[in-house]
Amino acid sequence: MAAGAPISVQGLTHAFRSGSGSVSALDGVDLEVPAGGYASLIGASGAGKTTLLAILGGLEPPQRGSVVVGDTDLFGLEGDGLARYRRSTVGFVFQHFGLIGTLSALENVELASILTSLPRRARRARTLALLHAVGLGQRTTHKPGELSGGERQRVAIARALANEPRLILADEPTGNLDEASAHGVIELLEQLHAERGCTILVVTHNRAIAGRASQRIALSQGRIVPASNGPSADRESFGLDRRSDGGRSE
């Protein structure tokens, strides 16, 4: 497993076109997360969390400023360059799990590594090992529809780890889970972080989850603000953020 990737963001500004004008999503964001760090990102809906995550994950090229993850400067990367970055450096965990319904748990996890040049046998062995690691060694042939929410998110975590990423980006990973499942998923992420040393950035509305991270980042109206000035801490336990913004674009 490669070491975690440090994140360095300087003066990141990003806007979306909306009708005749533009809407600012990020406004001069500066951010540093050390290699192997465990950070949480909190903020109200529309604060710019998902945009920041999309840019860090290479889903969207940055417009202004500097974004360096590990030794990759994301500014100027697009198309195949961003795809290569996502494939080799980033693992995503989505609130909606992002599993393909026609594929089994094994195939969903393996899907990430078929995009690499890893030999078939090696990737099958790695996939099985990952499913065992997330506690689903006995559910490899089950399709997402046959798994509980917590199990689906575990499959998604295994898939995120399939290409041994240096950075895990989790967007509201517990948003669709009950309290017990949410607790299990967060513990799994933390365990994998400890074992594998990858950098983790978790976007959440839940202050209890955010509080478990070693670094808390808060966004408000596209700017980094002190964590204590973030969104109101009205939910202190797992699983109560089920009706959050659902990871929609901001």
Added chain:
Amino acid sequence: MSFRDAFALALKEVMRRLGRSVLTLMAVALAACLLTALVLISRTAETEVLRQLAKGGPLASIKVAAAAPDPSQLANDNARPGSPRDLGPQAARAIGQLPDVTSVVPVITSRMIFVPGPSAGRSEPPYFYDTAVGADLRDPSLLPISVLAGRLPAPGSLTEVAVTPGYLERLRLDPTQPEKVVGDGLEMGSPRVFADLEEQTYRALWQRTEIVGVVAQEAAPGGIVTTIEHTRRAQRWSAASDADTGDLELSDSPYTGLVVVTDGLDRIAKVRRQITDIGYSTSAPENLIASVQRYLNVVEIVLTAIGSIALVIACLGITNALLAAVRERRREIGVLKAIGARDRDVLFVFLIEASLLGALGGVLGSLGGWAAASVVGIVVNSYLTAQGLLGVQLGPSWGVLLLGVLGSTLLASVAGAVPALKAARLPAREAVNES
């Protein structure tokens, strides 16, 4: 992403929406079926019409007569022959050595007396004069002879003959049941004139033969087909007559004619000119065949166009189905991109999905088309047989079947290009956050 992985992914997506896939596939299959059936039927019709024109012989054949040419008749399919001229092995060899000539088959005719054996419906066998046409029957495909019932005489046989529908008509037999005459006896007499100072008498060299088949033939004028060995023996016997009374049509020419097969229809005019230069009269249905072929080609183009339009419409169904799939699978496309798939990987998966539907539809449709054409062939054959005509032969045309499959696959790929491009160009972030 390797082809195998992309194929597996595409196959799963096809199976996932089985109902929609089956309906789309059925549309392609029906269109491919229509296209294949139309092309097969028009091709068979073309072959059959041309076969009828060539009377069972090769299309690119020329008949050479034992007569001097009339150069002004060169452009005519049925040129008027000039004065008689000996046609022997030397001339046959010279013609055979011409470029563009595939084969030369000599034909010898002989005027003979025929006495049919007893057969059902006839108490007293009549006799009649007719011409026996003898040819080298080792390769009948080189001759304008088609078998309507039974078979051709064995090569070299002196005891087997085939008759034409004219023979059935002469004996007032049912022309729609040519097989009934097969197995009948036929005595053949080669006449010779014996003359002394006072009178001329005819004596015949008799040969008892069996009718082994009924044929349509245009190798030379004559109602009975036999081997060249048979007519050569008859010709020699008759040629030894003491006098030519005229009705024996005696000739010193070793061959009555030649059937010359060329490399192709487009070579016939050139070879006819060369044979005219050698000094013999020729005839060939080249103009008729070329003219008919042009009309048949137009029919084939029209039928192919109808089938192709159906296929294009069916493939638009693939476009529609895949566009719907792209709408439904936006999040999955986004997830694929999030885990590192390039735009071309996504494009590839959707194109394979479209091609898969096209290929499967093409295979099913082409086989269905062949089956439909076979059914049509059976119906047509039963009609032709009832009319006493030779049936059509509809074999699987692998070229047409392959064309059906490849055409469907290619068209489906083109039809899938728009949705595939749409999927590939979906912004990753927008797609992955799709609800």
